[in-house]
Amino acid sequence: MKSQFLSFICILFIFFTSCNTGPKVIDDLSDKSFNVINQNGESVTFPDDYQGKYVVVGFIYTNCPDICPLVTQNLIKVQKEFNSPDDIQFLGITFDPKRDTPEVLKNYKGLFNLDDNFDFLTADSTTISELMDSVRVRSQVSFTQVREDDKEVYFMNHSDKIMVLDKKSRVIFEYGGSMTPVNYIVEDLKTVRK
């Protein structure tokens, strides 16, 4: 009888300690540091420069006119839901740094009428592949197309992902990027933000 009571207490203890720690940390990026460039050509250190804010990140390449804009639009909808708050930073990070230069990203941002809390980031290829590895985003050239002007264009297969970092640069939520209902992201952010 006594031992049963003890095991009951044990179970209760395990249950409550496992729930009171907030959302599970999926990846801790706080010890990582990537030198990247935003759409204005300004140097940024990711994720360090965004510590103290929640960061909602989508992974994109601009030569993708169907799935990737859905990712960007999901971020925009989240931002609108929260009325463009100062404590949530929105980022689109490209996995196609060869073509997605700061200038291209600036044009891309321009297509969506976005404010300052919404940045697009690129870097040299090595940095981008290290960054993508650390957040488990995969991408590969899928096929190449020779255009009528004889120039080659390539397309990519890629992870479709949005993630949320907490104020300490820890990944706490991950979603399918293009098809996740925005209210899932909004609700999750609300639970950690209050």
Next chain:
Amino acid sequence: MKTSVVLLFTILLFSGCGDEPKKNPPQKSESDKIKNWARPGVQGQMSGAYFVYKNPLSSADTLISVYSPQAMMTQIHESYTTEDGLAGMREKKEIVVHSDETLVLKQGGLHVMLMNLKKDLSENDSVEVALEFTKAGTVKLKLPVKNNK
């Protein structure tokens, strides 16, 4: 006592912590409201366009090509998920549309891929698209450029 412990444990176990990751549930897109449209784009870059087309013929028809004077190259593409779970797109060379069937191009599925735009596409512009069907011949569409859908 023993039963109640087991019962409590079971309840606690199943009530969980409520922070399970949610992945890719199906979603009915709001963009279904406007069916014919094109995405804004920058000269030299890509854009996508969407439309619906109902086959008015009494027999099946096949879409075999698409052309737009506003892009250096135009194709019908399909977004899909690869075997190892990546998002990709591929060209659809032919699409069969049965009699009375409606061909739907929409975000996350089929799209008109406009490559190497000759000019910027901004809101209030429109994109002209000529569809080539084996039976219906050329079908011309004018797709308004819409932002932030």
